[in-house]
Amino acid sequence: MKYKAFRKCLAIPFWLFLILFVIFPILFIIFYAFTDVNGNFTFDAFTSFFTSPVKLNVLLISILIGLFNTFLCLLIGFPLAYILANPKFNKNYVLVMLFVMPMWINFVLRTGALRDLLSIILNACGTTTGEHPLLCTMIGMVLNYLPFTILPLYSTMLKLDKNQIEAAQDLGCNPVKTFTKSIIPQAMPGIVSASMMVFMPTISSYVISDTLSEGKIMLFGNSIYLSFSNSDWNGGSFMSLIMLIIIFLVMLFTRKFQGEKDADRGNGSW
Amino acid sequence: MVKKIFAYSYVYLILAILYLPVLYLIVFSFTDATFLGQWQNFSFELYSQLFANKEIMTALGNTLILACISAFVSTVIGTLGAIGVYYCKKGIKRLTEGLNQIPVVNAEIVIAMSLTVMFVFLGQNFFGNNSLFSFWTLLIGHCCLAIPFVYLNVKPKLQQMDPALYEAAMDLGASPTKALHKVIIPQILPGIFSGLLLSFTLSLDDFIVTAFTRGPGLLSGQAQIETLSTLVQAKIKKGAVPPEMRALTTIIFLIVLAIVVIYSIRVNMKKNNRGRRKELKNASR
Numbered sequence: 001m002k003y004k005a006f007r008k009c010l011a012i013p014f015w016l017f018l019i020l021f022v023i024f025p026i027l028f029i030i031f032y033a034f035t036d037v038n039g040n041f042t043f044d045a046f047t048s049f050f051t052s053p054v055k056l057n058v059l060l061i062s063i064l065i066g067l068f069n070t071f072l073c074l075l076i077g078f079p080l081a082y083i084l085a086n087p088k089f090n091k092n093y094v095l096v097m098l099f100v101m102p103m104w105i106n107f108v109l110r111t112g113a114l115r116d117l118l119s120i121i122l123n124a125c126g127t128t129t130g131e132h133p134l135l136c137t138m139i140g141m142v143l144n145y146l147p148f149t150i151l152p153l154y155s156t157m158l159k160l161d162k163n164q165i166e167a168a169q170d171l172g173c174n175p176v177k178t179f180t181k182s183i184i185p186q187a188m189p190g191i192v193s194a195s196m197m198v199f200m201p202t203i204s205s206y207v208i209s210d211t212l213s214e215g216k217i218m219l220f221g222n223s224i225y226l227s228f229s230n231s232d233w234n235g236g237s238f239m240s241l242i243m244l245i246i247i248f249l250v251m252l253f254t255r256k257f258q259g260e261k262d263a264d265r266g267n268g269s270w
Numbered sequence: 271m272v273k274k275i276f277a278y279s280y281v282y283l284i285l286a287i288l289y290l291p292v293l294y295l296i297v298f299s300f301t302d303a304t305f306l307g308q309w310q311n312f313s314f315e316l317y318s319q320l321f322a323n324k325e326i327m328t329a330l331g332n333t334l335i336l337a338c339i340s341a342f343v344s345t346v347i348g349t350l351g352a353i354g355v356y357y358c359k360k361g362i363k364r365l366t367e368g369l370n371q372i373p374v375v376n377a378e379i380v381i382a383m384s385l386t387v388m389f390v391f392l393g394q395n396f397f398g399n400n401s402l403f404s405f406w407t408l409l410i411g412h413c414c415l416a417i418p419f420v421y422l423n424v425k426p427k428l429q430q431m432d433p434a435l436y437e438a439a440m441d442l443g444a445s446p447t448k449a450l451h452k453v454i455i456p457q458i459l460p461g462i463f464s465g466l467l468l469s470f471t472l473s474l475d476d477f478i479v480t481a482f483t484r485g486p487g488l489l490s491g492q493a494q495i496e497t498l499s500t501l502v503q504a505k506i507k508k509g510a511v512p513p514e515m516r517a518l519t520t521i522i523f524l525i526v527l528a529i530v531v532i533y534s535i536r537v538n539m540k541k542n543n544r545g546r547r548k549e550l551k552n553a554s555r
Binding site for chain 1 (some may be wrong): 291
C-alpha cells in the first residue's frame with residue numbers, strides 16, 4: 001500500500017506553495033495593517049483611513065464606478081450573449097472566439113491604443129481626454145471587461161430551457177414578462193458570475209483608470225499602488241485588507257445566488 | 271428577417287468598437303509617420319525600427335522567458351497537486367480547494383501587495399536588510415496567479431477518469447511513477463494543456479504583479495526587469511504609444527489571429543466528422 005502514500009506526496013509542492021505564498025502573505029498583510037514602521041502594535045492605519053475624507057471618497061467612488069461598470073457591461077453583454085447563444089442567429093463558436101480574442105493582446109497596449117484613439121477623437125471635437133476623465137475611464141472599463149461578461153453569460157444562455165420560455169408565452173406572458181419571469185431567473189448564475197468578473201477587478205484596477213483619466217480618477221487599486229510606490233507598507237496593507245474584506249463579503253453575498261453547482265468558476269474561462 | 275438583421279448589426283457593431291483601438295494601431299503601423307493619425311507614406315520602416323529597438327526587444331525577451339518558465343513551473347506544481355489532492359480524504363480535499371480558491375477570487379493587486387509586504391519583511395529581518403526582489407520573486411508572483419487555474423483545469427479531467435485505472439496499472443506490475451506517466455497523465459492531458467496555455471497567457475498579460483514583485487535580473491541585467499506590460503505602461507504614462515509598438519501590435523495580433531483560425535478550423539473539422547458519422551449511422555439503419 002506504499003503507492004497510496006506516494007500519490008499523496010505528489011501534492012506536497014502544491015500545498016507548500018499555497019501555504020508559503022497564499023496564506024503567509026495574507027497573514028503578513030494583517031500584521032502590517034496593525035503595526036507601525038517600527039513593528040509596534042497600533043491602530044494608526046485604521047484611524048488614518050477612516051478619518052481621511054480623501055481615502056473614504058476613493059473607496060466610495062471605486063464602488064460606484066464598479067457598480068456602474070458592472071451595470072453597463074451587463075446591459076451590453078446580456079443581449080449579445082443571448083444572440084450568440086441562440087441557434088436561430090448563430091451556430092458558430094468562432095463568433096464567440098472573436099469576442100474573446102482581444103483578451104490575448106497585451107492589455108496595457110490595448111489601453112494605450114484606446115487612449116490615443118480617444119484623444120484623437122476628442123481633439124477633433126475640440127476637447128482633450130484630460131477634460132473628460134470619467135467618460136474616458138468608463139469607455140476603457142467597458143471595452144476591457146465586456147469579454148469577461150460575455151463568456152459566463154454565453155455559457156448559461158446555452159442552457160436556457162426553451163420549453164419554459166415557450167410555455168410562459170403560451171400561458172399569456174407578454175415579451176417583457178417572459179423576459180423578467182423566465183429568462184432572467186434562468187440566467188441568474190451567469191449574471192452573478194459575470195458581475196463578479198467585472199465588479200472586483202474594476203475596483204482594484206490600476207492601469208485603466210490611471211491611463212485613461214490621466215491620473216485624475218483614483219480608484220482603490222490606484223491608491224494601493226500609490227502606497228506601494230511610496231513604500232508605505234502599513235497603509236497599503238491596511239487598504240489591501242479592506243479590499244480582501246470587500247471580496248469576502250461579495251463572495252458570501254453571491255454564494256446565495258449561485259448554488260453549489262457553479263462554485264468552481266474559472267473553469268468557464270476556457 | 272428584420273430581427274436577424276438587427277441582431278447581426280448589434281453583434282458586429284460591438285465587435286467593431288471592441289477592435290477599433292487595436293486596428294487603428296495596426297493600420298498606422300504601415301506608415302513612417304511618428305504621430306498617430308498622420309499618414310505619410312506606406313512603408314515597413316516601423317518594423318525594422320522595432321527589431322532594432324534594444325529596449326523593446328529586451329522587454330519582449332524577458333516577457334517570453336518569464337512566461338515560459340512560470341507556465342512550466344505552474345503546470346507541474348498544479349498538475350501534481352491536483353493528482354495528489356484527488357486521492358486524499360474528503361476533509362483535506364475540501365480544505366485545499368478552499369485555499370486554492372483564495373487567489374482565484376482575490377484581486378490581483380492584493381496578491382501583489384501581500385507578496386511584496388512579505389518579501390520586504392523577510393528581506394529586512396532575515397536577509398540583513400538586503401532586497402529580496404529579483405527574478406525569483408517575480409517568478410513566485412506569476413506562479414501565484416497561474417497555479418490555482420492549472421489546478422481548476424486539471425481537476426475535472428481527473429473526475430472524468432476511471433479511478434480504478436491507477437490500481438489496475440499497479441496490479442499489472444507498473445511502478446507508481448510509471449503508472450503515473452503512462453496511465454494518469456495521458457488521461458488528463460487536455461486539462462494539463464489548457465492549464466499550461468492559460469498560465470502562459472496570464473503571465474504574458476500581467477502588469478500589477480510584475481510591477482510589484484520584480485527586481486533586477488534576466489536580460490535587463492542589473493536594472494529592474496522590464497516586461498512588455500511594464501515597458502508599455504512607462505511609455506504611455508509619458509505620452510502616446512511609441513511608433514515601434516504599433517508594429518509590435520500588428521505582429522501580436524497576427525499571431526493571436528493565426529491561433530484562433532487554426533482552433534476554429536479544428537473545431538469545425540471535428541463537428542463535420544461527427545456529422546458524417548451520424549449520417550453513416552443513419553444510412554446503415
